[in-house]
Amino acid sequence: MTPQHSSAPHTALATATRHRDWWRDAVIYQVYPRSFADSNGDGMGDLEGVRSRLPYLRDLGVDAVWLSPFYSSPQADAGYDVADYRAVDPMFGTLLDADALIRDAHGHGLRIIVDLVPNHSSDQHEWFKRALADGPGSPLRDRYHFRSGKGENGELPPNDWESIFGGPAWTRVTEPDGTPGEWYLHLFAPEQPDFNWEHPAVGDEFRSILRFWLDMGVDGFRIDVAHGLVKAEGLPDLGSHDQLKLLGNDVMPFFDQDGVHAIYRQWRTILDEYAGERIFVAEAWTPTVERTANYVRPDELHQAFNFQYLSTAWDAGELRSVIDATLTAMRPVGAPATWVLSNHDVTRHATRFANPPGLGTQIRTAGDRALGLGRARAASLLMLALPGSAYVYQGEELGLPDVVDLPDEVRQDPAYFRGEGQDGFRDGCRVPIPWTRTGSAYGFGGGGSWLPQPEGWGELSVEAQTGVAGSTLELYRAALSLRRSERDLGAGESLEWLRAPEGVLAFRRGGFVCVANTTAESVTVPAYGPVLLASGEFGEADGETKIPGDTTVWFGTPAV
Incomplete structure (x- = not known):
């Protein structure tokens, strides 16, 4: 039985809300569940672990918690390959655990935002499995992008698109009779087939999924690959290109197509039916902040991640340019700016800033640790002083660096195994965070951790930094307290x-x-x-x- 919630916000949460449009100046904390806290000692973080640490997040001073995917998944891409959007993967718990987490968060005055993955499913999703089993001509294949190949015997992919993770964006299937058959599109891993959003069943399904989680009481959704749902008509060839621009930093026939905005206008009408100011946050990699602003027009989404800011070097001129461009672009559409320095897909900024600029957002070297930490602390204070909403990635309040020397045999990032494209070093920012100086997995859990933690991790732990004047944790606590005070630093737009x-x-x-x-x-x-x-x-x-x-x-x- 699915737990049900009233559409009205929890009393404690309503009391904690300072004003309407809470999201305009909110500080939102990203939890990567598998690396946050492990409640059952299996080495993998889970929802009950997150629930047990809610008082820490409340005392840190954040307004909301964004949870990376915890849905039923084969975990080919750390849960971004969803097999069932209405179920919790057993490694993370159950729907009852999700219900308890949402209720407890509201009781602490925290809002819960969940990840939504609408661009693609897992290849173990029931729709895709049935599409393969039914063979060519199956109506279910129309819900994905199945195409005949080029060449004399269809042995070549339908077009020249490449996967974000490297290699072709197409995989040829073996038909039920054992013969080589059609190809299907996957902009990411082969285990992540792209939905065809021109098919009405896809839209119907996701509107239902939205209502399912809204009825559970979540306060919003972070939309994965929000810029990728609609592909250019006819799936035209890309031609010559720079692989690094595939993330959306250039005009691409599979990203930032104008048709995505009709989808989000429909979604917004659903969200607005629910009390409590629920929100949408877009992961939208676009060529310019002006294009990003299209996603946050008044009848569409509420926020969009500012990847231009995240990608900016620690340089006054460059920072001022992107700050000005962001505020200017958001003002006409009435949306708040957002600011972010780290997340689960990029090298932590304490390591990025420890290295020379120009190396991108995925870096393989530790660099100058002291320099990186000093710059990271300074960059965090700058970010938290800007008008708008700020995002904090778990562990950055501890000054955690990336772990750049993980053994090859423990890596799990699918991009690492593709050989081209992204270098596959996202595991370094996903190492479980330390809570205590000593003990099993430094307090992460009683059974080790799914990625090995480095020696000395305990000296960066919550325990080691709590109450220590000048520590990075106390710096964040003080900054968030000041930001939240009568000074109201996140308010305004200039x-x-x-x-x-x-x-x-x-x-x-x-x-x-x-x-x-x-x-x-x-x-x-x-x-x-x-x-x-x-x-x-x-x-x-x-x-x-x-x-x-x-x-x-x-x-x-x-x-x-």
């Missing part, structure tokens, strides 16, 4: 840039001033008021403030 030395960003928002020094050298700026918070050491004398390299300082005017 800022005032101030004159600053080369390589320094300085802006004012009312009585608040943020100064970020992205250079390696100390700079001196006016004392804009009492220092509220700083990512590192600083000096004050004669009405001026000395800010070391790679440091951000928050100033606040005295209360009137």
Whole structure:
């Protein structure tokens, strides 16, 4: 029996809500369930583990929790290959566990956002299995992209599209009679066949899935590959291209097609039927922030990840350009800007910033750990000072680096095994986080961890940093507390840039001033008021403030 929830928000959650449109300035914490907390000692994180750590997230000061996929799945791509959208995979628990997690989160004043994967299913989804079994001409094949191959005997793929994970985006099936047959499209792994969103049954199914989880009480959905659902008519060849641009950083016939917006307008009408301000968040890789803004028009989605910001180097000029472009693009559609530095698909920013710029978002070297941590702390304070909503990836509040030396035999990222395209090093940001200095898996769980944790992980743990002045965890707690206070740092849609030395960003928002020094050298700026918070050491004398390299300082005017 499916647990049922009222469409009204939980009383404690309603009490915790400061104002309408909570999502406009929310701090949303991404939980990667398999790496967050393990409740049963099998080495894999689970929903009960997440539930047990909700007080930690409440005390950290976030507004909502986004859960990466926990649906029934063969786990060919860490749950982004969904076999049943209405079931919890046994490795994570049951539907009753999901219900308890949602209820408890609401009781702590936290909202729950779940991942939705509408671009593709698992090849173990019932629709796809039946489509294969029925053979050519089956109506079920129309719900995916099955095509005859090119060449004399159909031995060549239908077009030249490549998988994001490397290699062809097409796989040829063996028909029920044992002969080589049609090809099916998969923009990701072969175990992830793409849905055909031109077929009405696909839209009907996902509208039903939305209602299922909304009735369970979730507060919103993060839409995986939101830019990929609709393909260009006729599936035209791509021609020459740069493999690195396949993520959506260039115009592609399988990404950011205008037809996706009709889907999201339909979805928005469903969401608006439910009380409690439920939201949609788009993972939409687009060529420009202006194209991203199309996804968050008033009758479509609420937020879209700002991948342009995530991909920006620790450089004042580049950061200012993307901040200005983002605020400018979002203003006409009335949507909030979003800011993000790390997630489950990219190298953690403590490691990205430890390496020279230009290496992309997947990096294989540890770099200068102290430099990376200092820049990461400074970048986090800068991000949390900007107007709009901010996303925090689990463990970044601990200053965790990527684990760049995982043995090949433990890797599970499907891109690692494809040989081309992405380098397959996403496992490094997915290593289970440490909760305690010592003990089995540093408090992650009693039975080890599905990816090995490095030696010294315990010194970065929640236990090791709690109550320690200057620790990264306490820096985040202080920053989120200030952001949430009467200063309301996430509110609004603009800022005032101030004159600053080369390589320094300085802006004012009312009585608040943020100064970020992205250079390696100390700079001196006016004392804009009492220092509220700083990512590192600083000096004050004669009405001026000395800010070391790679440091951000928050100033606040005295209360009137």
